[in-house]
Amino acid sequence: MNHVAIVGVGQTHHQRRRADVNVPGLVREAALRALADANLTMDDIDSVVVASGPVLFAAVNQPEKWVVDALGARGKPVVRITSGGGTGFAGALAGYYQVSGGFAKRVLVVAYDKLSEGALQYSISSLYDPFWGREFAVGIMGFSAAYWRARMDVLGHTEEAAAHVVVKNLTNAQLNPFAHVRKNVTVEDVMNSAPLAWPIKLLDVPPISDGAAAVVLSTESLAAKSTQASAIIRGIAYCAEADNAPQRSMLMSEPLAQAARTVYRAAGITNPRRQLDVVEVQEPYSCFELSYYESLGLCSPGGAADLITSGATLRSGDIPVNASGGCLGANPIGAAGLIRLIEAAMQVTGRAGEHQIPGAKLAGAQTGGGWANLRGFAVVSAD
């Protein structure tokens, strides 16, 4: 059996603004770190995948054409994947198929966003249909808040429950050297913070960040040659849902549930809460983490508020979620999905440093983007 392995990972130290590097420089940093981690150089890489958020976030169309030199990838196959917020993960998925399909033996996947450079909410608003609703768009915050409000009545995803997510993730972020939000908050602080798109309040919202992340993927058999600590991808899937679908439920993310089912089956997981040691989720706002608990089967529908308030998803709980601090600790959107996968890989190879979950052997990584209609999930294990 020949799996795809993550043989090297790297991230920049994410920040509100990196004034010292341009986009190519930022991308190069993450790539060099991942290569060093894998004990490899660009000469060993067969192919490169670049993933970044929507081009309107920054001012350059086809940015992979710009960063190729910084990566040292001139002459190699280079392609850019983009998938809204799920981009970083979608880039890894494309790289995964390059390896498992025989196109390349070693692939460098690099994902980034330099959000300090653009007008985020306005550029995201252009995701709406120009004919039908764009003039009312409030980035993704508007509809995310509206969906949360709808879930409150039916599923009990209260503001307090979401506030617990914020407290947990910001606490965890303190132990993550790559995260940049360093503040301690209480549930009361979150509840009292200014409403932006109520029920989403200031402290429910991740920061705007500049950051990049990279992984080196290779065949399992090659992995042994370059590094001691590699993580094996046991299952990976991505699923989409038409944004205008009539039955589109705001209560459960069906594409996420579908992706998760596919991955659990591939990874031989029948009881995710019991079998997974740690999960990383990409929460564009705190409320989403509650929803992901249910869509990933960590609890039943309506059980998310209890799951968080019981402490089960704390680092000390039985199903730690976002030990890294999640997006609330750092949110370079185009990289966020890949960062989740990287954090999962770091956990199962025992290299998550101060935010290591002891004994973690099986980890999940979730991603999402678009109109909350692009969703992905993966499970990784130690080799």
Add this chain to the structure above:
Amino acid sequence: MYQAPDTFLSDLAPLQSTISLPYQLTPGRGTGTFLSELGRKRLVGSRCLDCQRVELPAQDFCSCGSSHLEMVQLSHQGELRGFTTKINTTLALIRIDGVDCDFLHRLVGEATWEIGMRVQAVWADEPKASVLDLEGFKPALETIKNSPSPLTDPAAPMDVMKTSMTLHYQHAHGPYYGRLFDEMRESGRIMGIRCPHCQGVLLPPREICDVCFTKTATWADVKDSGVLQAFSVIHLKFVGQTREPPYVYAEIILDGASTKIIHILDGVDIASVPKTIKPGMRVKAVWKAERRGSLSDISHFILDTPKS
């Protein structure tokens, strides 16, 4: 096979849409130094301390992979290696003396350009923190050769370049949106289209059902009132916002439709909305006096309270 009827009568002009965004771009050290120094009428490149390669504009790393670079001051002259004229602008590739690669910029002034001729820099009168602080190149009056030398008294690198992107679009309606907006404009009537397989009424209408991929069939009237499915209270201000906050962002399922529309709920006391407004409440449209054939023909929604 889709046959958009060529004879379809739609006098709805394409929807004009402009996306205009401001940016603050980070040049990085190499480009930032190059741009700052142009304002002082200096051409600054970089020399790799590992392989000795000299590049212009100044870089952050060499094509050999090294990031050990020093900034160097360059000659203002070089050899013309290629050029092309588009309308009134002539772009050129110039090999500045001592540099190991060509430099992409412009030629200025009237001249008979020839590949191989010597050209020299022309500076803008007033620097504007842009690559055009170097206006371009003209034929060299006399040959002056200078070798690259380490940059002395460097200017602070530019650390942000403010710019913007304004993109214009003309979106075709197509027959489905065309009919939808035509009916809205002419009769204040909203129409969706039914999927014969899953029985949903899609609004906005389209040829193929998004869920089951069946060709849609009959048009169906959709009422201008319905159920508030979800909402949020917008306080956030952002560039490009079309309405002054606070206001209520609403997702509504109109009676007769299976899909949502996005709009605004007005006529409510913003401060009490979190307590008084709930998903499931009924809302109805308030139309503008003049309709143009757009979702904005509906000015906003209000609560649809039953009258006794």
Add this chain to the structure above:
Amino acid sequence: MASSSFHTFRRVGIVSSAQTNWRHSWSQAQHIDLISSAVNKALNGSGLRIEDVDFVIDSGSDVLDGRSISNCGFLGAMGAHHKEESRVEDDGLWAAQYGVNKIASGSADVGLIIAYAKPSEASVDQFHSTIAEPFCQRPIGFDEATAQGFLAQAYLRRHGLSEKTFAEVTAYAWANASINPNLNDVSAIGIDQILSSPFAATPLRELMMARPVDGAVVVVLTSERVAARVTHTPVWITGMGSSMDSGNYAMRDSTFSACEIASKAAHRVAGIHPKDIGLVEVSATSAVSELLTLEALGIAEAGCGIGLYRGEHKTVVNLSGGSLPAWPVFATGLVRLAEASDRLVAGKGNRKAIVHASSGLGAQSHCVFIIEA
């Protein structure tokens, strides 16, 4: 169908494809109308239904579409509801490359590869100028036309040729396009007409540049097992290669070395030599890029590409007319794949074809497929 492991790389075939008509302006249709009709046509009569499709890879551009994350707004029309979908924001042939990898890995059996463009709704100049590096390239006016202009000047100088060479390439392209049933607003144009059109970017004249068109194209890829059940004439993808050159335009030489690298990789995997291939479909944004591409593919010697337009070679180039008369921007390479595949099925060429795509200013990046019937 989920599997996290793989043993061998399976053969992948094209079993069906469809294109909408390509028009200067599909003013009576939206993106989703064109996309869904191409998907429908590709599936009709293929023996496959939308339920059989495991995944969708699509190629499109937010900047050209006027919509961020435009794929998430078009998912329904792409048939991607509740399927795995991914957006390659590059030419459609790279989307096909992704699709081949996915099926070859054993993770899926049937994939839709979709590419589309409506340049009539946008400004193609804007699309290109926004690719240029924003500090040093974009403000001086660097764009696709000027990138091609430099290449054209260098080509004529290097080989001692005149602009008539470019006019010949253009006339050949438009003549073939005029009999292509997928195009109905194209007629042949003469050398004199081409040479008297105004300059676009010297020495290239406007008629030597690719003409943007609207439309959509879909290619259905399957595993060998499924291909055997649905068609007698699968077209196998036997080699793929791609390569990207420097983003620093001034650092590139004025030949397409990235195309050479991509071509060598594709031919090596296919175990074949370019001169043994009967049919080639190449992408280009101007007449000079067609010549440079054909030479970089190894079908003609440097400076001698024009021979392919004079019937001096066994290999036949761009029977479809290529992209000069009908250039759907990001959909170009996938159209080339559909056109080549259709012709192999119809018995043209010696049952083998080279398919090429390029993207980025001045053809910075190249993708090459070898396909065999």
